[in-house]
Amino acid sequence: xxxxxxxxxxxxxxxxxxxxxxxxxxxxxxxxxxxxxxxxxxxxxxxxxxxxxxxxxxxxxxxxxxxxxxxxxxxxxxxxxxxxxxxxxxxxxxxxxxxxxxxxxxxxxxxxxxxxxxxxxxxxxxxxxxxxxxxxxxxxxxxxxxxxxxxxxxxxxxxxxxxxxxxxxxxxxxxxxxxxxxxxxxxxxxxxxxxxxxxxxxxxxxxxxxxxxxxxxxxxxxxxxxxxxxxxxxxxxxxxxxxxxxxxxxxxxxxxxxxxxxxxxxxxxxxxxxxxxxxxxxxxxxxxxxxxxxxxxxxxxxxxxxxxxxxxxxxxxxxxxxxxxxxxxxxxxxxxxxxxxxxxxxxxxxxxxxxxxxxxxxxxxxxxxxxxxxxxxxxxxxxxxxxxxxxxxxxxxxxxxxxxxxxxxxxxxxxxxxxx
Numbered sequence: 001x002x003x004x005x006x007x008x009x010x011x012x013x014x015x016x017x018x019x020x021x022x023x024x025x026x027x028x029x030x031x032x033x034x035x036x037x038x039x040x041x042x043x044x045x046x047x048x049x050x051x052x053x054x055x056x057x058x059x060x061x062x063x064x065x066x067x068x069x070x071x072x073x074x075x076x077x078x079x080x081x082x083x084x085x086x087x088x089x090x091x092x093x094x095x096x097x098x099x100x101x102x103x104x105x106x107x108x109x110x111x112x113x114x115x116x117x118x119x120x121x122x123x124x125x126x127x128x129x130x131x132x133x134x135x136x137x138x139x140x141x142x143x144x145x146x147x148x149x150x151x152x153x154x155x156x157x158x159x160x161x162x163x164x165x166x167x168x169x170x171x172x173x174x175x176x177x178x179x180x181x182x183x184x185x186x187x188x189x190x191x192x193x194x195x196x197x198x199x200x201x202x203x204x205x206x207x208x209x210x211x212x213x214x215x216x217x218x219x220x221x222x223x224x225x226x227x228x229x230x231x232x233x234x235x236x237x238x239x240x241x242x243x244x245x246x247x248x249x250x251x252x253x254x255x256x257x258x259x260x261x262x263x264x265x266x267x268x269x270x271x272x273x274x275x276x277x278x279x280x281x282x283x284x285x286x287x288x289x290x291x292x293x294x295x296x297x298x299x300x301x302x303x304x305x306x307x308x309x310x311x312x313x314x315x316x317x318x319x320x321x322x323x324x325x326x327x328x329x330x331x332x333x334x335x336x337x338x339x340x341x342x343x344x345x346x347x348x349x350x351x352x353x354x355x356x357x358x359x360x361x362x363x364x365x366x367x368x369x370x371x372x373x374x375x376x377x378x379x380x381x382x383x384x385x386x387x388x389x390x391x392x393x394x395x396x397x398x399x400x401x402x403x404x405x406x407x408x409x410x411x412x413x414x415x416x417x418x419x420x
Contacts, residue, residue, distance in 0.1 A: 009038030010116040010414055013135060014063075015128050017047045018055035018283065020220055021121035021147050026061035027219045028119065028145060031407035033062060036414075042066060042113050049127035050086045051077065055283065064113070073105045074098075087178070090126050095178040099126060106134035115140040117414060121147040123187040126179055132187060141190035141417060145406055146199060148218050149328050149394035150355045153202040154183040183207060191413055193406050196396035214409050217402030218395050224332055225400045227314045235275040235317035235381045240309070240326030241290050242282050250353075254346030256292050262320075262340050263296035265373030270299040273378050280304035280312065280326075318380040323356040331364070331391050332398060336380035339366040340373055362389040 014029055016022040029041050041063025047055055048069035059065050070077045075093045090098055118135040122128045123144055132142050183206035185192050192208050194200045194215045204210050239262075266277065279301055281290045294301070304312060310329055313319055319330035320338050330337045339359045347353030360366055365380070367373035396402065 009036050009040060010418075011040040011042065011113060013113070013115040013118040013131070013140070014041065014043045015118060015120035015122065015131050016043050016045055016057050016059060017050065017122060017128075018057050022057050022059060023220050024121055024145060024147060024218075025119060026059060027222070027403045028406045028410070029061040029063060031403045032410060035407065035411060040064075040113075042115070044068065044131060046127040046131065049075075049089075050125060051089050066110075066113075073102055073109065075102065087126060091178055096176055099130060099179045102126075102130045103133045103137070106131055107137050110134070111138070114138050116417065117410070118142045119145060119410065121145050123189070124181065124184050129179065129187060141413060142187075143191045143193065143410055143413065144185050144187070144189045145193045145216075145219070146185070146195050148220065149195065149391075150323070150358065151184060151195075151199070152351045152355075153185060153199065153206050154351075155202075155205045191409060193409060194396075195402075196393055198393040199396075214405070215396055216405035216409065217397045217399070219403040219406055221329070221332065221395060221398065222400045222403050224310055224329060225398070227310055227333065235273075236278065236315060237275050237318045237320060237377070237381070238278045238280060238304070238312055238316040238326070240280050240282070240319065240321040241285055241293065242322050249348055250342055251346040251348075252289060254343050255289055258322075258340060258342050259289070259293040260296045261370050262373055263293060263298070264370035265340075265367065265377065267298045268370060268374035269377045269381075272374070273381060275317070275381060277301040278304050278312070278316075280306075280309070317384065318377060320377070323353075323359065327359065327364070328391060328394060331389055332395065336384060337364055338373065338376045338380055339364055340368075341366060358394070362391075364389055 012032065014025045016025055029043070032039055033041065041061065043059045043061070043063050043065045045057040045059070045065060045067040047057050048067070070089065075089070075098060078089055078092045094101070115135050115138065118132060118140050120128055120132065120142070121144070123132060135142060185203050186207045189212060192203055192213045194203055194213055195218050196215050200213045200215050203213055269275070277299060279294060281287070281303070309326060310333070313326060313330050313335055314333055316330070316335055318336045318338060319326055320340070321327045322340060322342050327337050327339060339356070341356040342353065344350060344353035344356070365376045367376050392398065
């Protein structure tokens with residue numbers, strides 16, 4: 001691709017992956033450009049390194065986009081014909097040796113876009129760490145913007161996960177065969193932008209230096225305050241699908257059993273009180289499991305056209321899901337929520353499944369059976385009383401200014417750098 005001429009402003013790398021991270025970083029990039037129009041924005045798409053997802057990054061901001069794959073930086077992609085986790089792909093390429101070589105190649109091949117600053121939402125995957133390490137060797141500062149709510153921030157004293165594979169991985173790291181791991185946010189950033197004061201405390205427990213932490217809210221939630229609620233007749237229910245079977249996070253059999261029970265609950269509720277059902281797949285979820293759910297439905301439904309989730313939720317009488325995606329936004333917008341969790345034992349990483357416990361502990365209605373689900377759904381549609389759950393521990397301040405705070409914190413870092 002043809003690269004733009006170097007401007008008089010700073011060069012900022014944004015390390016982007018698919019999903020809410022790219023949305024968040026694009027919002028921050030646009031806000032930075034508003035105040036620093038001469039900044040050079042380089043969005044580095046490293047999604048292809050995460051060989052299991054096969055997802056595509058959408059970069060909705062100005063700037064140059066570098067879409068890089070493992071093959072572009074000297075790695076052999078061993079997963080072309082089968083799903084293989086990115087870390088295993090790194091191990092097959094040589095583990096720590098391959099990582100060190102990757103850092104050197106990034107430093108060499110991207111010298112023409114040498115950064116002053118790197119902004120990322122992720123720092124636990126080897127690809128992001130390689131880019132961060134290379135950027136630091138080039139003299140850049142780094143900033144982590146917490147991707148959003150329900151982020152897993154492990155304590156630095158957290159015990160290793162149970163099971164043979166985690167134990168083998170721990171042994172391999174101790175032997176120096178693969179790069180060491182550390183908690184989210186603890187990669188030695190110049191600044192960590194947490195969503196809330198609660199998360200700031202979690203970052204400190206993870207080993208992040210307190211003086212580097214600011215809490216800003218959730219940039220991608222800023223527009224929620226401007227979206228008007230609408231009413232529909234008959235009532236409209238949106239089901240936000242999430243089980244990540246294709247990525248290996250959830251066992252397919254357990255997910256399918258829960259989805260079949262939910263479909264039965266929809267039928268029981270519909271017989272007593274007709275409603276419009278809209279199903280919305282997640283971009284990174286597997287089509288097979290989603291298709292299984294729709295195949296279990298015996299009531300009329302339509303599939304979402306895929307517009308902005310927040311706007312679709314705003315027009316719903318009730319939002320249904322399992323955890324995280326869609327449900328928190330619904331609570332923030334005053335939309336009643338019903339949750340039907342996937343059994344925690346079905347998750348390959350227990351901490352991922354335990355995100356669902358937040359809704360239970362916060363008093364959000366949840367169901368285990370079809371009958372319970374039907375009762376809760378009818379109650380939500382009949383009374384329309386949203387949960388009074390306090391979501392600020394997960395979201396931080398909800399004043400529409402999170403993006404502004406992120407940009408201001410980054411601007412100060414850039415100013416201190418230029419003055420220093």
